[in-house]
Amino acid sequence: MIKARRSVREIKEYVAGKNVEEVAASYGIDERSIVKLASNENCLGPSPMAVEAIREAARDAHVYPSVDAIELRQAIADRYSMPLGTVVCGAGMDGVLETLLRAYLESGDETIIPLPAFSYYEIVTRFCGATPVFCERRSDFSLDVDAVLEKVTGKTKFIFITSPNNPTGNITSIEDIRAVAEAVEAIVFVDEAYIDFAEDAKSALDLAREFDNVVVGRTMSKAWGLAGMRIGFGFIPEPAFKEYMKVATPFALSRISIAAALAALGDEDHYRRSVSTVRGERRFLTGHLPFKIFPSDANFLLMDTSPLTSGHVVSECMKRGIILRDCASFRGMGDRYVRITIGTHDQNLRLIDALKAIRETAVRGTEE
Numbered sequence: 001m002i003k004a005r006r007s008v009r010e011i012k013e014y015v016a017g018k019n020v021e022e023v024a025a026s027y028g029i030d031e032r033s034i035v036k037l038a039s040n041e042n043c044l045g046p047s048p049m050a051v052e053a054i055r056e057a058a059r060d061a062h063v064y065p066s067v068d069a070i071e072l073r074q075a076i077a078d079r080y081s082m083p084l085g086t087v088v089c090g091a092g093m094d095g096v097l098e099t100l101l102r103a104y105l106e107s108g109d110e111t112i113i114p115l116p117a118f119s120y121y122e123i124v125t126r127f128c129g130a131t132p133v134f135c136e137r138r139s140d141f142s143l144d145v146d147a148v149l150e151k152v153t154g155k156t157k158f159i160f161i162t163s164p165n166n167p168t169g170n171i172t173s174i175e176d177i178r179a180v181a182e183a184v185e186a187i188v189f190v191d192e193a194y195i196d197f198a199e200d201a202k203s204a205l206d207l208a209r210e211f212d213n214v215v216v217g218r219t220m221s222k223a224w225g226l227a228g229m230r231i232g233f234g235f236i237p238e239p240a241f242k243e244y245m246k247v248a249t250p251f252a253l254s255r256i257s258i259a260a261a262l263a264a265l266g267d268e269d270h271y272r273r274s275v276s277t278v279r280g281e282r283r284f285l286t287g288h289l290p291f292k293i294f295p296s297d298a299n300f301l302l303m304d305t306s307p308l309t310s311g312h313v314v315s316e317c318m319k320r321g322i323i324l325r326d327c328a329s330f331r332g333m334g335d336r337y338v339r340i341t342i343g344t345h346d347q348n349l350r351l352i353d354a355l356k357a358i359r360e361t362a363v364r365g366t367e368e
Contacts, residue, residue: 017325018318029321035350037341038325040166040194040300042225044277044344046260047270050226053263057256065255068245072258075265076233080205085238088245091252093193093219093232098124100215100236102247104157104187105130111158112151114143115332116167118191121160122331130157134331141168141294143176149183159184162191164198167327167339169296171201181211190216194298196223196271197278201297205235212237222299223274224264229257278342285342288352290359301340302327308362309335316358322351 017038024031069089077084090096097120105111107129113121114137125132133156135147148159159180163172172190181188188211190204195218207214217234221227231253236244253261264270278299285301286293291313292304305313314326327337343351 018323020323023318023321023323027319027321034321034323035343035347036323037343037347037351038323038339039227040222040298040339040341041227042222042274042299043281043342043347044225044270044274046225047264047267049263049267049270050224050260053259054229054256057259060255063255065251065253065258067250068248069253069258072231072253072261073233075262079265080235082205082209082235083238085241086208086235088234088236088241088248089253090232090234090248092221092230093191093217093234094120094124095230095249095252096217096232096234097121097189099244099248100187100189100234101125101128101130101158103240103243106157108155109157110153110155111160112148112156112186113160114148116141116165116327116330117160117162118166119330125158131155136332137165137168141165141170143172145176145179148180152184152186156184156186159186159188160191161188162193163201163204164194164296164298166191166194166298167300167325167330167333167337168294168302169194169298169300170294171198171297174202174204174207177204177207177214181207181214185213188214190214192216193219193222194300196275197282197299198297199279208235208237212239220261220264223271223278224261225270225274226257226260226264229260231257231261277344281342281345281348284345285340285348285352289340290352290356299342301342303338303340304336305338306336308359310338311335312362313338313355313358317351317354320354320357322354 020034073087077087105128109130110133111125112133115134122132133151135151138144204216208216215236220231294302310326314324317324325339327333328335
């Protein structure tokens with residue numbers, strides 16, 4: 001059989017969180033009783049208006065959508081007061097990122113990835129034949145601007161900055177992003193998948209208006225509750241739009257996805273409930289979990305499971321029908337961190353009880 005490209009063979013496969021069906025089969029648990037707090041999905045689900053729009057759009061599923069999702073791009077441009085020629089859409093933010101790198105990244109180029117980070121940045125870099133260059137964030141997971149700039153070379157084409165960061169949850173300051181953008185000619189890709197949940201943080205959209213090398217990525221998977229529809233969007237420099245569209249997958253968003261997104265954007269009440277629920281439950285969980293919790297502006301929390309390992313805690317939670325994300329699959333994170341999606345109040349109460357029981361059992365075991 002013909003081998004895949006060498007750059008593809010060298011990619012470490014993306015590790016997704018456990019799904020409900022897998023856990024139910026492994027532990028003999030009724031699927032209906034399982035709580036999934038691993039994938040940062042919206043605990044309130046989608047807008048009812050989006051669900052109805054999906055039903056209506058399904059009637060025309062045999063008809064191709066607009067080639068560039070123009071109606072959705074216009075709605076996004078209007079909402080965020082951005083020129084239409086800066087708005088692009090893709091199959092999730094991953095799709096936007098893939099298209100952008102396909103347009104600008106060549107074999108031999110480099111990208112800079114501050115760790116810990118979303119592992120897909122490395123994957124998409126490698127399958128373009130480029131080289132990911134890693135630097136460390138500070139001990140509090142804040143961005144180390146000097147460490148980033150020390151890695152910049154003549155080959156640097158992209159720098160990835162996530163705010164709030166995944167899997168740590170902390171905001172990257174606008175001042176830090178500006179410092180990087182001003183110092184480099186590379187494209188600074190600011191991933192703002194979770195920015196809606198931040199309390200007081202500023203978006204990098206103003207920087208995208210100001211700089212011709214700042215791109216901001218967003219998604220409708222989180223605050224808008226449409227993870228299953230795969231809808232991402234981004235704001236790119238206007239001169240880059242034509243090049244982006246040359247390599248964009250035609251009809252990347254289905255008619256059903258576009259309809260769902262437009263309806264969700266029109267349901268401001270559901271959006272606000274989603275955001276306020278996360279913020280309130282995030283504060284509640286932070287104050288009641290029996291392990292160290294890091295400050296977060298996302299719809300998840302990072303938990304240090306010391307003195308237990310992350311694998312042990314995640315496994316024990318799954319036995320109790322609760323799915324969490326073991327961060328051991330994130331480069332450089334080690335075996336002491338677990339990411340917890342913010343759930344409903346009842347789900348969070350169940351999680352607190354489970355983690356307290358796991359910790360108490362471990363403490364008793366060391367005392368005996």
